[in-house]
Amino acid sequence: MTLESYQTNGFYDELFKADGAPHSGARPLVEQIDALSKKELQRRQKAAEDILYQSGNTFNVYGDKKGTEKILPFDIIPRMVSARDWDKLERGIRQRIHALNLFIQDIYNDQKILKDGVVPAEMIFSSACYLKPCEGLKPPKGVWTHISGTDFVRDADGEFYVLEDNLRCPSGISYVLENRAVLKRILPTLFHTMKVRPVSDYGDHLYKTLKHIAPGGKDDPNIIVLTPGIYNSAYFEHAYLAQQMGVPLAQGSDLVVEDDKVWMRTTAGLKQVDVIYRRIDDEFIDPEIFRKESVLGIPGIMRCYRKGTVALANAPGTGIADDKAIYAYVPRIIKYYLGEDPISNNVRTYICEDDTDRAYVLENLDKLVVKAVNLSGGYGMLIGPKSTKAEQKQFAALIKAKPRDYIAQPTLALSRCPTLVGSGIEGRHVDFRPYSLYGEEIFTLPGGLTRVALKKGSLVVNSSQGGGSKDTWVLGEAANV
Numbered sequence: 001m002t003l004e005s006y007q008t009n010g011f012y013d014e015l016f017k018a019d020g021a022p023h024s025g026a027r028p029l030v031e032q033i034d035a036l037s038k039k040e041l042q043r044r045q046k047a048a049e050d051i052l053y054q055s056g057n058t059f060n061v062y063g064d065k066k067g068t069e070k071i072l073p074f075d076i077i078p079r080m081v082s083a084r085d086w087d088k089l090e091r092g093i094r095q096r097i098h099a100l101n102l103f104i105q106d107i108y109n110d111q112k113i114l115k116d117g118v119v120p121a122e123m124i125f126s127s128a129c130y131l132k133p134c135e136g137l138k139p140p141k142g143v144w145t146h147i148s149g150t151d152f153v154r155d156a157d158g159e160f161y162v163l164e165d166n167l168r169c170p171s172g173i174s175y176v177l178e179n180r181a182v183l184k185r186i187l188p189t190l191f192h193t194m195k196v197r198p199v200s201d202y203g204d205h206l207y208k209t210l211k212h213i214a215p216g217g218k219d220d221p222n223i224i225v226l227t228p229g230i231y232n233s234a235y236f237e238h239a240y241l242a243q244q245m246g247v248p249l250a251q252g253s254d255l256v257v258e259d260d261k262v263w264m265r266t267t268a269g270l271k272q273v274d275v276i277y278r279r280i281d282d283e284f285i286d287p288e289i290f291r292k293e294s295v296l297g298i299p300g301i302m303r304c305y306r307k308g309t310v311a312l313a314n315a316p317g318t319g320i321a322d323d324k325a326i327y328a329y330v331p332r333i334i335k336y337y338l339g340e341d342p343i344s345n346n347v348r349t350y351i352c353e354d355d356t357d358r359a360y361v362l363e364n365l366d367k368l369v370v371k372a373v374n375l376s377g378g379y380g381m382l383i384g385p386k387s388t389k390a391e392q393k394q395f396a397a398l399i400k401a402k403p404r405d406y407i408a409q410p411t412l413a414l415s416r417c418p419t420l421v422g423s424g425i426e427g428r429h430v431d432f433r434p435y436s437l438y439g440e441e442i443f444t445l446p447g448g449l450t451r452v453a454l455k456k457g458s459l460v461v462n463s464s465q466g467g468g469s470k471d472t473w474v475l476g477e478a479a480n481v
Helices: 027-035 038-055 083-107 121-125 173-186 202-212 235-245 301-307 330-338 355-363 389-401
Strands: 058-060 069-071 074-081 147-154 160-166 223-226 255-258 261-266 269-272 275-278 311-313 368-372 381-383 406-410 416-421 424-429 435-438 442-444 450-452 468-474
Touching: 027 074, 038 069, 038 074, 038 173, 038 416, 074 083, 074 173, 074 416, 074 450, 083 147, 083 160, 083 330, 083 435, 083 442, 173 202, 173 235, 173 468, 202 223, 202 235, 202 275, 202 311, 202 435, 223 235, 255 301, 261 301, 301 311, 355 389, 355 406, 381 389, 389 406, 416 450
Parallel strands: 074 468, 223 275, 275 311
Antiparallel strands: 058 069, 147 160, 147 435, 255 261, 261 269, 368 381, 368 406, 416 424, 435 442, 450 468
């Protein structure tokens, strides 16, 4: 029995209760894993890695001396989310995206929330994510956040908490789709007995979302995926999503602006582009408006966007709601625009720009997680309980020098999930990123990217910091995949 000696060690576990019994719905999975020898588990693990490598599902790690191209480590023991938990998560995500979309629209137009003092104006205008050239923008159908990823963690109390919002160019959905395809080959019998909700139709939903914002409501719009190119860390995903939708993958050099319209160079001549799913950051998309030295974007594209001849997803400027300091105000934002209490809770957040919060953070660096507000990928972080005095001193200096650039949160006891490690199975900490699409309505894929901290005791799940991923099974009423 491969799970006979498995211990939850006092953490909330995604497969087992504190008494060692499987959670409701998890028993078939536990019994299947228990019936496999360690040698057989390892064989299937190796087979899964080979499939991923052969598929080309790799990512780049900038500055890694061991090489750039690698697969995201994948663990074949899935993470499960009950139907009840998913229902609450889905409602909370829908509420949150709705409110944040209204917030971005307001911030770049009437700024009522600032005039009413709900969010301090200085927090907005001091943010590196606030883009003045986006003032007055009115995206097609009023949607700014077409594609988003919401990061959740589960704490010791078993409740999910939103850790951050990703509304610019959230990555990782290709791993969700590929992980499911792989696991259906590695553990096929379970998909006939367990009620796992499907994720394979994401490409169809994404296409419909992009088609919804086509200028003039065209029935057959020319939709493209815009990539920075092969050296981008998520290039595989850009190509993968274009293939899933059956649309061209293009770079900035493939596009040109003429007569205030965007055109793509093809073997048959220029073809007008109607919708662009951009995987290029705002500041690189148009050198006429943002970074003049950018060679990734298309000069004049923002002019076309303002005139409504091309649609962009996500809309430029959405990063203002990604700022980790603005995150602290999301409960107020929900209440202000929707008149509702948040369904999904935030993690308690200390804003270092605030004098009282900053004093508390500086006195408790050994207990808190400190984050740079505009960095991701596990960079610019201090995990207090695992930090040295020298690291704490360094972060204290950084906070004092630029308090607006940092926030802090309590160190959470992230939930764990059984993970194949070496010759055995041990608990490893996980987080969860569901992906949502905002077209005619808000749709959240019933699954998501479960990232796992493969290093024993680590709380950092990011792939750039050695983390891996798991397939995520959302249990439902229909036994299909």
